Amino acid sequence: MLRLNLSRTTSAHLLRQASHLAIGFGSQTGTAMTFAAELSKEAAVHAHTASLVAANDLVPLNSLPPDAVLVLICASCGEGEPTDNARELMAHLEATSSSLDGRQFAVFGLGNSAAYPERFNVVAKALHTRLVELGGEPLTPLGLGDDAGLNGHWIDDDFDAWKDSLWTALKTTSQPPTKPDAARAPGVVIATHASDAGRAAREQYHAHIEHCRANFPVSLTHPALLKTSCNIELHAPNSQRSARHIELDASATPLRYATGDHVGIIPRNCSAKVARVLDMLQLDPHQFISVPATRNPAHAAIVHGELVEVPTAVASIFEAHKDLTGPPSAAVLASLAELAADPGEAAVLADRAAAARTHATLDGSEYRPSLADVITDAPSLAGRLALEKLLDIAPPMKARFYSIASAAEASPTQIDLTVSVLRYGLCSNYLAGLEPGSVVRAFARDSGFRLPSDPTLPVMLIGAGAGVAPLRAFWRARQMLRARGAALGPAHLYLGCDRRGVDDLYADDIAAALSDGALTTATIAAQHEPSPSGAVFVQDYLRQGDHAARVRDLVAAGGSIYVCGRETTLGVGTKAAFTDLLGNQVFDAFVRSGRFAQDVFA
Structure with a gap:
């Protein structure tokens, strides 16, 4: 608990x-x-x-x-x-x-x-x-x-x-207290421990953690430890994008999932980045510390199943439990500005804080430097940004969610991920760098994204980029049903990408699913290669000829439509196309029936 x-x-x-x-x-x-x-x-x-x-x-x-x-x-x-x-x-x-x-x-x-x-x-x-x-x-x-x-x-x-x-x-009737100096307010209260005592305590606690993992449901607070068995690039070498197919082995854990579920991944900061921050701040990465809960009423004493109350090396805490890779908030930047000894560095930090309040950047680009970069760019913080304060301002590591790309019917103890690697993304870069055998903290989450219980009903699977992940899980589940002799209704796949043969993910998998009847048709909408009819995006194809007739026939036959991708592009575009094709009343009724499912992200 x-x-x-x-x-x-x-x-x-x-x-x-x-x-x-x-x-x-x-x-x-x-x-x-x-x-x-x-x-x-x-x-x-x-x-x-x-x-x-x-x-x-x-x-x-x-x-x-x-x-x-x-x-x-x-x-x-x-x-x-x-x-x-x-x-x-x-x-x-x-x-x-x-x-x-x-x-x-x-x-x-x-x-x-x-x-x-x-x-x-x-x-x-x-x-x-x-x-x-x-x-x-x-x-x-x-x-x-x-x-x-x-x-x-x-x-x-x-x-x-x-x-x-x-x-x-809640304002009190008495005079409110003067707000303390945020930068110099005390941080968390820590206790230091000798290395030998700290290691002994950690060994005992690791045994406790293993007991918890064996006896409590897998969750954010008790994640399973999955082993990486495969990590390969999905885009062609001449692509400007990167997406990884990653397979995680859950066979030695109690983690199980249903086809269509999400998996939560708790990433880690790059150890070299953590070392750089601690070195600049003149903090000992090997010092064992603990954070007593009774002396820290406003701080998390338990994070992701690892008690910080148990002696832990400083470097381990910042690698596993504190997010140094995300951009700092305006309040954190303002605190750092007050702590910086150099006036020029303090001014830059104050400017960053002002920009962060409006979610802008100093140079107008999309890039907002990470907390680690902000700290290392201000050397005058050394000796002034104490460990207690750094523990206070660094936010806890958050889980990131990915749609599972494997089918539980085919591989219940293997979790496949399709990960778009973002330039500044903590979790996607963490996952992209996993070597075979690397351990990942993970837990499953029910998504509500499910195929119809009757496999003879028609389905339409629509995705773009890494949004193919749960759709791949669906056609793999249908392949298992087909192999067991089940009758299947038609399944029509629509995928958006940049260029065919370069950015169309899982092309071989799709060909196999078409060959064995798990998929009936597959339409690839390549953004940089318009069709003869002028169609560029998936929603353009849906509005035309046989594709439009297919949508209407599927809805009339009691079929279901599944969409996975970015809401602001694919989500909005496909909804507009279906509204145009079916009319507002019919499409609204279709959505209310539960036969239109989305697994979308902002």
């Missing part, structure tokens, strides 16, 4: 003199947990106390101190499901009839309006509605964080606005 802080102490005089915030997070990748930890740390600045736990650990709610303010920060995952660490709370609220007797509460949700507009923040909305039904009193309007990044607006902006409204609602 994930507990970041078990303290639930509260003042005898809560009212408006000071409040105790019982903060619960529902987090799948770590963003909601990061927001919750940020809120917990700020509570003291506003003269309040706080406890921080996974949302499930708040059950039953009547066990909370009677005057505690309930604060929930919960993400919606998949097509609107609660995260694993919020499911129990959701079920408890649905089943209970116990009144909240006016308990004050606030809810902030994390969602993506572009990926699933009709299911946007459905978990937070349900929580807020149910708490009101049970007699709770909302302190603030429901906060709806949107990670779509539309029109330069980001989820951090939504959280900051909601957080400000919460502090305003």
Whole structure:
């Protein structure tokens, strides 16, 4: 059970003199947990106390101190499901009839309006509605964080606005304390350990971790350790893109999945990058430290199944548990600017902080330097950015999710990934560099992306780039059914790419599936090679001739359509094409029937 802080102490005089915030997070990748930890740390600045736990650990709610303010920060995952660490709370609220007797509460949700507009923040909305039904009193309007990044607006902006409204609602009647200097505020409280004692403690704890992995469900907090068995490039050598086909062996773990699921990967920072940061800051990478939970009420003491309370080498903590590769927030940059001894470096950091507040960059490019690069570009931080402060400002490592490209029917203990390698992507570059035998921390997540239970019904599979991953899983599942003698309905594949023969992924797999009848047709839309009819993108083909007739016939026959790719291009484009072909009413009814499924990303 994930507990970041078990303290639930509260003042005898809560009212408006000071409040105790019982903060619960529902987090799948770590963003909601990061927001919750940020809120917990700020509570003291506003003269309040706080406890921080996974949302499930708040059950039953009547066990909370009677005057505690309930604060929930919960993400919606998949097509609107609660995260694993919020499911129990959701079920408890649905089943209970116990009144909240006016308990004050606030809810902030994390969602993506572009990926699933009709299911946007459905978990937070349900929580807020149910708490009101049970007699709770909302302190603030429901906060709806949107990670779509539309029109330069980001989820951090939504959280900051909601957080400000919460502090305003909780403002004390007494004079608020002066806000401490953020840069020089104390960081986490650590304890140091002799190397021998630290190694002995780690060996004992590793045995405990192995016990947990064998006896607890695989999850973000208890990930399985998968071995890399294959890692190859999918694009031709003359391509300007890179995508890797990676196979992970789960046979020695309890991790299992269903065809169409996602896998969460917890990456690691490059060891050379970590060494560079620690060296510049004059921090000993081999020093064993621990972070006692009882002395750090606002910090995560358990991350990804590894207790930081157990003595751990500094380098190991920053390689596995802290994200040094992502761009730092405006608040972190401002703190670094105040710490820098060199006026020129301080000015650059302050300018970066100002740009980060509007999600811009200093040079107008898309590149935002990583936290590691920002630190190493400011040598005057050496001796001033202490280990305790670095542990405080570096965000926790978040999981990244990928659609599984293998079929559980064919290989239940092997997980295939199709990974587009992004220039500055932490996880994609981490995965691209895996050697055979390398161990990866991973867990599966139900995506709700499923083939029809009746394999004789027609299906249409639409993807672009690495969006081919779950579609490959689908046609491989159909190959297994065909091999077992099952009757199959037609399956029509549409894939977008840059150039045929160069960027069309899994061409040999597709040819084999066409040959054995798992696929009926395959249409490749090459962006740089328009068809004679002028079609460039998948949605262009869908509007034309036989393809348009195929769409109408499939819908009339009770078939299903599956789309996987970028929402802002493929997702929007295919929806527009289907609306044009079928009309608004027919397409809306088709979506409501559950026969139109998307696995899209922003």
